Amino acid sequence: MSSVFVVNAGSSSLKYQLVDLETGSAIASGLVERIGEARSSARHVVGEARHDAELHVGDHEQAFRWVLSAFAEHGPVLDDADIVAVGHRVVQGGARFDGAVVIDDGVVAQIDDLSPLAPLHNPANLLGIRAARVAFPTLPHVAVFDTAFHRTLPRAAWRYAIDRSVADEHRVRKYGFHGTSHQFVSRRTAELLGRPLEDTRTIVLHLGNGASACAVDGGRSVETSMGMTPLAGLVMGTRSGDLDAGVLVHLHRVAGLGVDELDALLNKRSGLLGLTGSGDMRDVQRAAEAGVDHAVEALEVLAHRLRSTVGAYLAVLGGAHAIAFTAGVGENVAQVRAAALAGLEELGIRIDAERNASGPRERMISTDDSRVQVWIVPTDEELEIATQSASVVGV
Numbered sequence: 001m002s003s004v005f006v007v008n009a010g011s012s013s014l015k016y017q018l019v020d021l022e023t024g025s026a027i028a029s030g031l032v033e034r035i036g037e038a039r040s041s042a043r044h045v046v047g048e049a050r051h052d053a054e055l056h057v058g059d060h061e062q063a064f065r066w067v068l069s070a071f072a073e074h075g076p077v078l079d080d081a082d083i084v085a086v087g088h089r090v091v092q093g094g095a096r097f098d099g100a101v102v103i104d105d106g107v108v109a110q111i112d113d114l115s116p117l118a119p120l121h122n123p124a125n126l127l128g129i130r131a132a133r134v135a136f137p138t139l140p141h142v143a144v145f146d147t148a149f150h151r152t153l154p155r156a157a158w159r160y161a162i163d164r165s166v167a168d169e170h171r172v173r174k175y176g177f178h179g180t181s182h183q184f185v186s187r188r189t190a191e192l193l194g195r196p197l198e199d200t201r202t203i204v205l206h207l208g209n210g211a212s213a214c215a216v217d218g219g220r221s222v223e224t225s226m227g228m229t230p231l232a233g234l235v236m237g238t239r240s241g242d243l244d245a246g247v248l249v250h251l252h253r254v255a256g257l258g259v260d261e262l263d264a265l266l267n268k269r270s271g272l273l274g275l276t277g278s279g280d281m282r283d284v285q286r287a288a289e290a291g292v293d294h295a296v297e298a299l300e301v302l303a304h305r306l307r308s309t310v311g312a313y314l315a316v317l318g319g320a321h322a323i324a325f326t327a328g329v330g331e332n333v334a335q336v337r338a339a340a341l342a343g344l345e346e347l348g349i350r351i352d353a354e355r356n357a358s359g360p361r362e363r364m365i366s367t368d369d370s371r372v373q374v375w376i377v378p379t380d381e382e383l384e385i386a387t388q389s390a391s392v393v394g395v
């Protein structure tokens with residue numbers, strides 16, 4: 001049985017999954033949270049069994065030691081002979097990486113060099129890579145980049161209309177993110193439609209804590225809503241998404257906000273959190289149901305941004321065969337799906353209220369006469385990372 005050990009390292013968390021390549025399912029998974037804080041917590045899941053631990057984990061290397069001990073204590077046996085690779089999610093691959101690569105010291109240096117373009121993500125991804133190479137010294141390690149799928153963006157989509165010498169010197173352009181998810185979901189959507197991928201145009205709406213939209217034409221990303229960083233585009237849990245860049249200048253001038261304060265405001269205290277006090281969609285839904293106006297308004301803003309984006313991407317693609325909702329909010333919140341696509345009947349989009357409300361996890365939610373099919377397609381970024389990692393090492 002061959003498997004891939006998938007690692008998604010954040011600044012203070014480490015998520016892992018041992019993926020069985022034959023079935024595509026998780027043999028074991030878990031996470032270590034609040035790394036570096038006084039009280040960390042960890043969870044290791046094998047089948048139906050969950051093992052929780054409260055402990056102090058000082059850094060990512062200690063986190064990996066906990067992971068290895070959890071496998072040793074609760075199974076399954078981590079047999080190097082079965083694991084073909086360790087696959088790492090790396091958020092920013094810049095213009096340098098257009099696909100997954102085996103990690104060596106040179107690749108580590110290049111990921112480090114790209115850190116200024118993703119200061120919240122790449123340094124954390126590197127901590128995970130360094131610690132995992134210590135924990136699994138004999139296995140090949142593979143980097144799978146969020147940005148790679150968007151390497152097909154035409155220049156009309158990725159170039160910002162600013163002074164080109166400033167942009168080029170500082171590598172300022174649209175890169176796009178969530179590429180492993182957009183790739184996985186767009187491929188699966190074509191399968192569900194029974195169409196060849198090359199001849200399928202899909203709009204993927206990945207709505208999790210981070211959220212982005214992608215227009216996929218024949219399996220290639222041609223437009224996406226995140227930008228140079230994962231701050232642009234849709235309204236997210238704690239991120240603002242698009243706003244007039246002049247707002248930054250204004251807040252600097254009139255409120256004296258410095259660069260770190262602006263960064264924190266837009267990345268950590270905006271989105272649903274900034275509008276309602278909670279960045280968790282479940283809280284916002286509850287508040288909206290109880291009639292709290294700020295929550296009702298937040299859902300309106302979020303849906304309006306989605307609808308504008310869908311309209312724009314229908315134009316970019318010259319019409320779509322399908323729209324696919326995915327990730328935590330996209331897969332679970334019928335109200336957001338309905339509101340995002342409300343009033344688009346003239347554009348050939350008709351949601352079936354009953355199908356939207358309930359059914360199997362993966363399902364069509366449009367009416368039979370809707371010209372554009374609308375689907376819920378659960379994403380599986382870990383499986384995509386595992387598959388790409390295995391392919392890079394020749395399995």
Ligand SMILES: Nc1ncnc2c1ncn2[C@@H]1O[C@H](COP(=O)(O)OP(=O)(O)O)[C@@H](O)[C@H]1O
Pocket residue numbers: 207208209210237279280281282283327328329332333
């Ligand atoms: N059953 C649910 N009902 C409503 N919201 C949900 C549900 N499950 C997850 N969510 C929301 O999905 C978001 C997290 O999505 P997820 O894809 O897990 O995020 P991440 O980007 O961290 O991977 C949160 O806002 C959460 O409230």
Ligand SMILES: CC(=O)OP(=O)(O)O
Pocket residue numbers: 091146177178208209210211230
């Ligand atoms: C790139 C990005 O936004 O990732 P996440 O949704 O995991 O925060």
Ligand SMILES: [Mg+2]
Pocket residue numbers: 208327
């Ligand atoms: Mg996710």
